[in-house]
Amino acid sequence: xxxxxxxxSALTKFVHDNELSEIQPLVTAADKELREGxxxxxxxxxxxxxxxxxxxxxxxxxxxxxxKVQGNSEVFVAIGIxxxxxxxxxxxxxxxxxxxxxxxxxxxxxxxxAGNSISGSYLHxxxxxxxxxxxxxxxxxxxxxxTEPSIAFRVLKAKLIAKYGAAGAKERIFATTDKAxxxxxxxxxxxxxxxxxxxxxxxxxxxxxxAVGLLPIAVAGGDIDQLMQGAADARSxxxxxxxxxxxxxxxxxxxxxLYRKGFTTELLENYExxxxxxxxxxxxxxxxxxxxxxxxxxPSSANFSTDLHSLGQYIQEGLRNLFETVVKIDDAPNxxxxxxxxxxxxxxxxxxxKSMNYVNDKAYHGVVLAHTDGGVPVMTVxxxxxxxxxxxxxxxxxxxxxxxxxxxxxxxxxNQPGVEAYKKNMFALLGRQGYEELxxxxxxxxxx
Ligand SMILES: O=P(O)(O)OC[C@H]1O[C@H](O)[C@H](O)[C@@H](O)[C@@H]1O
Numbered sequence: 001x002x003x004x005x006x007x008x009s010a011l012t013k014f015v016h017d018n019e020l021s022e023i024q025p026l027v028t029a030a031d032k033e034l035r036e037g038x039x040x041x042x043x044x045x046x047x048x049x050x051x052x053x054x055x056x057x058x059x060x061x062x063x064x065x066x067x068k069v070q071g072n073s074e075v076f077v078a079i080g081i082x083x084x085x086x087x088x089x090x091x092x093x094x095x096x097x098x099x100x101x102x103x104x105x106x107x108x109x110x111x112x113x114a115g116n117s118i119s120g121s122y123l124h125x126x127x128x129x130x131x132x133x134x135x136x137x138x139x140x141x142x143x144x145x146x147t148e149p150s151i152a153f154r155v156l157k158a159k160l161i162a163k164y165g166a167a168g169a170k171e172r173i174f175a176t177t178d179k180a181x182x183x184x185x186x187x188x189x190x191x192x193x194x195x196x197x198x199x200x201x202x203x204x205x206x207x208x209x210x211a212v213g214l215l216p217i218a219v220a221g222g223d224i225d226q227l228m229q230g231a232a233d234a235r236s237x238x239x240x241x242x243x244x245x246x247x248x249x250x251x252x253x254x255x256x257x258l259y260r261k262g263f264t265t266e267l268l269e270n271y272e273x274x275x276x277x278x279x280x281x282x283x284x285x286x287x288x289x290x291x292x293x294x295x296x297x298x299p300s301s302a303n304f305s306t307d308l309h310s311l312g313q314y315i316q317e318g319l320r321n322l323f324e325t326v327v328k329i330d331d332a333p334n335x336x337x338x339x340x341x342x343x344x345x346x347x348x349x350x351x352x353x354k355s356m357n358y359v360n361d362k363a364y365h366g367v368v369l370a371h372t373d374g375g376v377p378v379m380t381v382x383x384x385x386x387x388x389x390x391x392x393x394x395x396x397x398x399x400x401x402x403x404x405x406x407x408x409x410x411x412x413x414x415n416q417p418g419v420e421a422y423k424k425n426m427f428a429l430l431g432r433q434g435y436e437e438l439x440x441x442x443x444x445x446x447x448x
Contacts, residue, residue: 002237003230003393006247007380008254010368014323014377015257020243023253023408030407031241031249034400039407041414046201047399050209051231051392058196059224062211065174065194066218070108073172074133077126077156078216079115080140081148082284084176087208087395088140088216089113090281093274094391095222097333108221109135114156115149123155130159136172138215142198142207144182147426153184176211203414205285206399209392223388230392238400248397251379252404255297255323258377259409263323265298267315270327271360272386276303278327282398289402289413296409305363316374323377327394328364330384332357 008015033039034048069076078088092111097103101110114126137160139153160169175188176196188195196211198204207213209231218224238248255266266286268279279301286299302311302324315322338359340352351359368378381397383390406413428438429446 002247003233003384003390004247004397005382006251006397007382008250010372010378010380011254013372014261014263015254019257020250020253023257024243026256026408027243027249027253027404028241030252030404033407034403040412044201044203044206044414045403046199047203047206047209048235048403050199050202051228051235051396054210054228055197058211059214059228061194062196062214062218062224065196065215069136069172069174069219070221072134073109073136075130075135076109076111076216076219077114077130077135077137078111078140079137079149079152079156080113080176080212081116081146082288083204083207084140084142084146084149084212085113085116086205086277086281086284087213090277091208091213091217091222091227091391092220093277094386095217095388096220096274098274100220109219111216111220115139115146115152118148118151123152127155127159132163135160136174138174138176138219139184140176140198140212140216141182141184142178142204142212144177144184144186147423150183174215176215203416205288208281208395226388227392230389230394231396232392233389234393234396234400238397248401249404251325251381251397252401252408254379255325256405256408258323259297262321263297263377264321265300265323267322267324268299268301268327269304269324270329271304271364272329272332273303273306274386275327275329276301279303285398285402288416288419289406290409290411292411292415292418296411297405304367305360308363308367315371315376320375324371324379326364326368326378326380328380328382329386330382331386332360333386 030039034045037045078085101112112126114123137153137156139149141149157169157173160172164172170192173191173193174196175184175193176198177184177188179185179197179200196215198207198210198212202210209228214224217227238246240246241249243250243253268282270276270279283299283301286297290296291298302315315324335355335357337353337355338348338351341348368380371378381394383394403413424435424438425442428435428442431439
């Protein structure tokens with residue numbers, strides 16, 4: 001039995017029983033494309049076996065590096081954008097208490113993220129916040145040439161050198177990048193930083209279980225052995241192409257069935273604030289994998305019950321092109337009992353003695369019924385615990401689901417050609433060498 005369970009029982013109004021068996025041949029074909037490598041983007045299927053086929057020596061080095069940082073740093077900054085930070089931050093938030101950076105008596109450094117925007121204010125404030133404290137950085141970029149992390153790295157490297165000198169700074173810089181190419185690789189080799197590798201056959205959005213995610217997660221105290229074990233067990237679980245046996249494939253099939261009926265936007269939802277970043281990770285995974293050739297489900301996210309008081313109206317009664325996938329934690333790590341209050345002026349007496357997790361659960365059931373009545377299909381991924389094993393399992397569930405889903409929709413789930421368009425324009429407008437013609441063209445367009 002799968003460790004996490006997928007519940008599509010609320011879909012009866014939207015999907016008939018026969019539809020799953022009728023889409024099965026397409027799922028079987030998608031499975032074949034993925035497993036046999038006959039599908040588009042077949043060079044990027046490394047995520048399939050990563051949970052068992054990872055580099056064990058590097059894994060040990062990651063643990064040693066994490067220990068070193070824990071021993072000599074009050075602050076750790078992970079520099080990266082897209083797949084080079086979302087998985088790490090999602091995992092760290094998922095595995096730690098809310099407000100982990102503010103906890104008293106922490107045994108691990110505070111962890112922050114940089115290089116995921118071009119905001120000068122953000123980087124300025126981060127530098128101020130680090131102040132004179134001891135810190136280390138992990139610069140993460142698969143290509144090694146991405147502008148946002150490169151800028152942040154320059155700034156933070158300069159701060160390290162100013163504080164520790166060039167030799168001391170080197171001891172506090174960890175570079176995660178391609179094994180052979182890119183500016184970051186060249187610099188890491190030249191300067192002698194400790195290096196970790198993003199394997200060639202793993203795309204950025206599928207890289208959280210490589211060094212990209214593992215080093216920051218380990219620095220923050222996460223159990224990366226359990227994380228990999230969860231993913232490895234999911235790998236064994238989700239092998240049968242039969243959608244009645246394989247819940248990840250059933251999820252992929254159902255979202256494709258819904259998409260074909262006009263449900264073109266999917267909201268990934270949670271009922272725990274520290275799963276917000278999980279939704280951000282998922283959006284890149286889904287959006288970059290599926291949104292191409294002028295088609296694909298638009299991935300969005302919502303955080304409940306927070307957004308029930310803002311987006312809730314739209315979800316209940318707006319344009320009927322939405323469906324929802326809830327990531328629901330069965331057994332949240334902590335809870336609060338609602339206290340007695342004799343005066344009962346707030347009218348909450350009927351909840352006295354009940355736990356907040358109990359109320360949260362009732363909210364979830366109420367929402368599923370209300371949204372279903374309102375014409376919104378809801379599916380749920382039940383995750384037993386907010387721990388590393390469950391997280392690894394859940395990550396693998398969504399990774400394999402999106403690969404199948406992409407092939408079902410006739411696209412290459414492993415490339416992202418569309419993200420280059422804005423970059424070219426930005427480089428041209430910044431006057432980068434090699435973009436001279438485009439600079440002229442765009443400047444003329446802007447000055448028209
Ligand atoms: O790791 P990097 O090469 O710096 O890339 C970081 C991110 O930016 C790119 O624009 C891609 O669209 C993403 O797939 C990638 O995760």
